[in-house]
Amino acid sequence: MASAARASPHPLVSRQAPSSAQNVVYWGQDSENNDLSHYCTSTSGIDILVLSFLYEFGNGINIPSGVIGNSCFISTTGQGQLCDDLASEIATCQAAGVKIILSLGGASGAYSLQSQAQAESIGQYVWDSYANSGNTTVQRPFGDVAVDGWDFDIEVNLGSSQYYQYMISKLRSNFPSDPSKTYYITGAPQCPIPEPNMGIIIGNSTFDYLWVQFYNNNNGLDNIPFESCALGINGGAPFNFDEWESFIADTPSSGAKIFVGVPASTLASNGNSGGAVYYASPDQLASVISEVRDHPQFGGIMMWAAGYSDSNVNNGCTYAQEAKQILLTGAPCGGSVPPPVSSSTTVSTTRSTSTTRATTTTKAPSTTTSSTSPTSTCPVAGGACVAGTYACTGSNFGICDNGAWVIQPCSSGQVCVPDGNSIYCGLSGSSDPVCV
Template identity: 60%
Template sequence: MIFTGIASLGLMASTALASPYRHTARQMACSTNMTVEQPSAPVAHLSNSTAPSNSTTTAPSSGSSGAQNVVYWGQNGGGTVENNDLAQYCTKEAGIDIVVLAFLYEYGNGVLIPSGTIGQSCSIDTSGKPQNCDDLAKAISTCKANGVKVIMSLGGAAGAYSLTSQQEAETIGQNLWDAYGGGSGGSVPRPFGDVSVDGWDFDIESNSGNENYQYLIAKLRSNFGSGKYYITGAPQCPIPEPNMNEIITKSQFDYLFIQFYNNPGCSVGGTINWDDWKKNIANTPSADAKLFLGVPASPLGATGTASGSKYYLAPADLNTLVGQHKDDSAFGGVMMWAAGFSDANTNNGCTYAQEAKKILTSGQTC
């Protein structure tokens, strides 16, 4: 099972909201004079789709066309506090293509409108009523105008969520659409007003009622029409996935942000089970889902302490891993947990998110 402590994808926020942390996105043209020492990273992080190599770096390549850089935002942990202005992560310089808002972590068992805390200011109660969410709504609008997708995530490593029936799942699915999708909202409050998200993410780390998620997702999809919305998931790497396997194989997912960390046997630092994941979703509704390399954004990102540093890949090692998969038609890009860890982890003036973007686009590190 995944570590469910301070930094796992995903931890629900503390109810004691931290003060905003102002962190301006760094330029992608990184200075070579700003080297920050990083803890040593493991040299072996091979995929089961690639023969072993004696090198921990790859030669520069043209990058991976269409690959996307994904960052979770909205939860602090491991001593990091992310920038409370989401729009700062949606500039061209930030290098992020998809921001996942974490989390709506209370729903089901009679609660029909998901609630949670997103960022350090915005909270949504079980009636759907928002508090201090106007600034976040404006930031989401800015992100979308800048071409950055914004996805709303449900679940997390800590929370109170379970679907007790098909009917409950379908009701929650419709309420999610009415609250955050392209509809009018009906009788459900819209926390972000007329601003909609680009999709819904499922980071389900409990196995209670998971047979009903297929109905929630189907109800969401029934509203999509001709609009472009996404269903994404953040499964752990073991197969069968202990909590999400039934959800993924019975529902249509567009992107899978696979957590290749915190699980010995399939994590970076060892041999990841990339090909096994391709086989796992073959002949399922998710057969065409793009797969993402999910990694911690700093040595503290996996567990919140130095104990998880074995799951961290230094930029050169991430470049190697991306190079092994960038030509695979199933490759979608890189996902990292999380924005605050990336901000605190700089190399040659680049955040880890900026490093990942440069790797994806040019095959080089900063």
């Protein structure tokens, strides 16, 4: 178990790394012992804090609700209870230059969308309630304090992914009405590509930042036979940052910065010791970041979560401070700049000359059985299908979403390949393309 000691403040060169790489930390669902403003000092090492979560909306509820932190409860009427202190802390953080993003979704929650109209209605409501909207008729849990943007951590699909684009579009349509502030749309997808929960959203929406969760996916997503991925450490699945660059290149999010999402301690990924395989020590994290820090789309590091970082102290630094030091100098607190880590312990470490990593062609067949097996019928956009099925069609793949096929592209130069109970996008020539 990680040390429970608290770190003394560690001096950092500056809040913002010379490369503009940023350190992002989730706060509000991990029983953090410290209030929000504790993470906004000049020595905290944090650039963006994500408030988690508004986790109940849809199914007849058009006002998102949830509990943020240890006391702030936002009801399904939009009323905030015991949120005044949090509002004050948000203002303190923003005055210190730390951006505050409000997250919707989470790994568990009662959320879904049933229509475009509902998505737009909810999007307008969260703008009116949490931005500088000037709307005095809605509940405002944080009073006059406005957040800096909205995060989408959609891990519960329920066949509603296609509607989130309308919520995001509605939010963005309001941005010009407040020229005094820069607002952001961010997302926290899982690392497998295709991404079954947020892939459709990313493919149809404009995100500013994508902090990809490179953990909890050594065997693909639970019950979903997609590509395994992680940080390429501890004998785990390969690091597929390059594939994410390729994936978003042909989407409205082509200009988004991609962040390396990591657990902040050995317990952070899933709350127990079994998740330690996903944890990168500060030295390992420095090696991982050295592989991608020069990529134009590299945005920085994201971690889950503040409380776990506080309990993980090394060389006088919390994990968040370690991450910031890595972004600033290339080395963790008290360390030296390491050589790059191999992207996989079982395949060639040579980087592909394209933006797609060469290890894609060596994916092993899935050992997980699932009812969501690929179909042998070529999918057609909008065609009828059985929920939970997937299919290849040349250089594209189909996901059955709410009873209709949604077609998404593989990365440039790849084809969709069926593999037992799974499908994946592999380099052209790795398998005969299907359905062409």
